[in-house]
Amino acid sequence: MSLDVMITHGAGLDVHKKVIVATVMTPTVTETRSFGTLTPELLTLADWLRDCGVTHVAMEATGVYWKPVVNLLEAYPFHAVMVVNPQHIKGMPGRKTDVQDSQWIAGLLRIGALKASYIPPRPQRELRELVRYRTSLQQNRATESNRIQKVLEGANVKLGSVISDVLGVTGQRILAALADGVTDPAALADLADPRIRASRETLMTAVTGLVNAHQQLMLRVQLQHVAFLDHQVAALSEEIATRLANFDDALTRLQTIPGVERRTAEIIIAEVGPDMQRFPSAGCTSNLWQSRGNNAALASGRNFHPYYEDNSSSRGLGDHERSCKAMVCESAGAVKTFQPLMAWIDEVSQSVATGLMDQMPPAVRQALMTLEAMEAGVQAVMTAIGQAVVQRLIEATPVRAIGRCGECGSRLRLVDARRPRIQTGIFGDYTIARAYYVCPAGHGTEVPLDRQLRLGSHQATPLLSRLITRYAIEVPFDQVADLLAETTGRSLDGEVIRRIVEDVGTYAEQLEQAAIASAADTVRLPAVPGGSTLIVAVDGAMVNTRRAGEQGWHEAKVGVCVRGEPQIACATDTGEPVWQSQTTDYCAGFEDREQFWPRVYAHALAMGLEDPSCQQVVLMGDGAHWIWDHGPVHLRPPGKTWVETLDFYHATEHLWTVAHAVWPDDLQAATVWVNQAAHGLKHAGFPGLAD
Secondary structure, eight states, X not given: OOOOOSOSSEEEEEEOSSEEEEEEEOSSOEEEEEEESSHHHHHHHHHHHHHTTOOEEEEEOOTTTXXXXXXXXTTSOOSEEEEEOHHHHHTSOOOOSHHHHHHHHHHHHHTTOXXXXXXXXXXXXXXXXXXXXXXXXXXXXXXHHHHHHHHHHHTTOOGGGTSSOTTSHHHHHHHHHHHTTOOOHHHHHTTSOTTOSSOHHHHHHHTOSOOOHHHHHHHHHHHHHHHHHHHHHHHHHHHHHHHTGGGHHHHHHHTTSTTOOHHHHHHHHHHHOSOGGGSXXXXXXXXXXXXXXXXXXXXXXXXXXXXXXXXXXXXXXXXXXXXXXXXXXXXXXXXXXXXXXXXXXHHHHHHHHHHHHHHOOHHHHHHOOSHHHHHHHHHHHHHHHHHHHHHHHHHTOOOOOOOBOTTTOOBOEEEEEEEEXXXXXXXXXXXXXXEEEEOTTSOOEEOHHHHHHTOOSSSBOXXXXXXXXXXXXXXXXXHHHHHHHHHHOOOOOHHHHHHHHHHHHHHHHHHHHHHHHHHHHGGGSSOOSSOSEEEEEEEEEEEEEOOTTOOEEEEEEEEEEEESOOOEEEOTTTOOEEEOOOEEEEEEESOOHHHHHHHHHHHHHHTTTTOTTOOEEEEEEOSOHHHHHHHHHHHOOTTSEEEEEEOHHHHHHHHHHHHXXXXXXXXXXXXXXXXXXXXXXXHTOOOOTTO
């Protein structure tokens, strides 16, 4: 199939740190040259492209190396300078050398197969750099706060347990005094701001510790670093505000979006820009923020099980975009998911607030004289209201009728019509009275309301369990209890939290095992669409785990099954060549090899391992013995072509092992032979030692 040439005079650049390989393709000539990356050399490159009559230039977005090239080429009269997502180029077949990469990019450019990434104008790029650097400094400040917490813990000072922010007004006063050698608990407690919730006695107990000269030095240096970071952030914020002075209207409108405050609005303008005309549709704009993760599920309004969520990474997003996306999606996504509820709340919130104010006793109103007291009082009121509303919703929930056992078909026997169960939730404890049935044949019990409300085996509700699990990913179980008490007012000890997290992990493992069983059951179904080759790639990596009784480093094993033969096809709507997706399945776990290989086998079966249309099976891996000793035993089917492939990186490692053994004292000879052998591995001309 031939493709029409869309751009007659184009150039493809393969950009690296020290060298740029450029290929020019015109109707009369195809030429490749190499250039350095210093400014005079970049000017030579630009002059050569202009003299060749090039109208369009394309390059991969390789780290930050493309930026000086684009900055310089923008000053030349090219019709377009395109920076392309590497995933769009790597998704198409091509050999990996600098010359061939540049030729491949130029060829794709000629047929119109590349889509240019959005490159903002220089003022916006500079604003984006300021905003991103400010975010990095704020993250550094949070990291420094964690370091201060560690120093305090080492000195037996529990300041973080009684105040919410150790770098707040009270925290910084006390830390500065500790750094100056003040150890008297009463003197330290006198430094507290009157608005903090903790009593003077509680604060005195928390600051009683063993602060020696070492901790004083550490706190002194850390506080100086925090002060420096605060000064830098303030200076950057002032500069950002100056540059955004002409965008007050856009900032104001952005802050009307649920979940978007001033800093987030500044990030959005820096990343996307104030002009939406450059984006063909709203979907193109939203693609900057959406990804295949939990926040995307929230933003799209998808329902997901409270105990098991997709943990896919925010692929394609940098740390700055990902953090901003998280802030927006966590708030705005929840609003969209519960939109009917939020609409009702908007209608009744004003009347509820008016009613509360009308009925509030004067003594209570007199006590709420500071903003902190107002927030604390209203939070307590809303928590109590939430607990009462959820309790009534539970009592009003209609229960689906249940008659017979799902295993034997026997009629279930009612044991207790209102057996109580206590559940701890975000707002408090709920009492759930529910019917309790047993199977007369001994197949177990059935509690319809538990199933209907999706309750687990522990005392925490699904929403609280999810919050606990997210906390437990970052901090030890005892600290999770402190965070939980501070954020929700709920009190659970570390052992209960550990059981909740283990139950969530067990549920996730059950889902995985069910998927494996389902894969094994579907092996006799019609063949999976794809080619005649099944590729099974297996690898392992060491991971530090915190599972009960198994803390430490363990090997996580991963298996990938790919069925299909890659090919280029032409999209019918645009005429552009696109990469045909392949049928792929994954499995992973911490098991030993005796348990892991049957899982890989089950996934391979589902991908057509024993299907007649699958004529060749390829096992790919590194040099690990557990792959090559056990893989063929489990995966090699009779009557099919069997191929074992060692990845190029580890193959070259083995080449060096051989070379050092043959030429232990001749590094030059060993290097020459390894280079020849590596070239032979790529081009099917592997030289023996005799060469």
